[in-house]
Amino acid sequence: GQQVMQIPQYQHVQEGEDFTTYCNSSTTLSNIQWYKQRPGGHPVFLIQLVKSGEVKKQKRLTFQFGEAKKNSSLHITATQTTDVGTYFCAGGGNEKLTFGTGTRLTIIP
Amino acid sequence: DAGVIQSPRHEVTEMGQEVTLRCKPISGHNSLFWYRQTMMRGLELLIYFNNNVPIDDSGMPEDRFSAKMPNASFSTLKIQPSEPRDSAVYFCASSLGSVRVGQPQHFGDGTRLSIL
Numbered sequence: 334g335q336q337v338m339q340i341p342q343y344q345h346v347q348e349g350e351d352f353t354t355y356c357n358s359s360t361t362l363s364n365i366q367w368y369k370q371r372p373g374g375h376p377v378f379l380i381q382l383v384k385s386g387e388v389k390k391q392k393r394l395t396f397q398f399g400e401a402k403k404n405s406s407l408h409i410t411a412t413q414t415t416d417v418g419t420y421f422c423a424g425g426g427n428e429k430l431t432f433g434t435g436t437r438l439t440i441i442p
Numbered sequence: 443d444a445g446v447i448q449s450p451r452h453e454v455t456e457m458g459q460e461v462t463l464r465c466k467p468i469s470g471h472n473s474l475f476w477y478r479q480t481m482m483r484g485l486e487l488l489i490y491f492n493n494n495v496p497i498d499d500s501g502m503p504e505d506r507f508s509a510k511m512p513n514a515s516f517s518t519l520k521i522q523p524s525e526p527r528d529s530a531v532y533f534c535a536s537s538l539g540s541v542r543v544g545q546p547q548h549f550g551d552g553t554r555l556s557i558l
Binding site for chain 1: 477484485487490497498533540544546547548549550551
């Protein structure tokens with residue numbers, strides 16, 4: 334079945350440094366979604382990418398969807414303490430949305 | 443607008459007891475999802491309903507787990523009998539349209555379940 338892996342599993346960065354998480358699917362995706370889960374909270378939808386090679390930005394966050402629609406990345410520029418949490422990608426294919434393993438981001442003030 | 447509402451928020455019970463988790467999706471959403479989250483296994487999809495019909499229940503661990511959606515505004519996830527390994531946070535989520543359409547999922551606050 335469809336598998337979605339994310340790397341790294343954990344990332345500790347100094348406040349102000351950049352952060353990137355990578356998402357890889359075992360199968361070609363129809364779309365990819367990104368979610369953020371704060372500690373003790375629930376996943377919150379951030380964005381969806383649909384087109385091959387698509388790039389979208391939300392303030393300091395940049396999302397990319399690979400040309401082959403099998404991988405994606407989330408890049409945060411100049412991290413802030415409010416960026417703390419776990420970032421999940423979720424790959425859409427057929428009637429299934431498969432969540433990735435997540436990357437837990439911690440910020441060192 | 444009210445989001446996805448789950449109850450209870452916390453449940454602590456002894457092994458062997460029946461546990462029922464409840465979910466009210468966002469009004470107008472016709473897809474509903476139950477997830478289980480643990481440190482070891484991450485976020486796992488248990489079952490997915492579309493228009494109150496189960497579409498994918500391949501993630502339901504075993505016969506001890508059952509889920510129903512009797513109408514568009516209510517769903518339950520039942521564990522009987524419960525076991526300590528069922529301890530996890532259970533999330534309900536809803537979306538407008540099926541997974542194929544690619545709509546965002548809106549999650550409830552979750553039920554933190556502890557089986558002693």
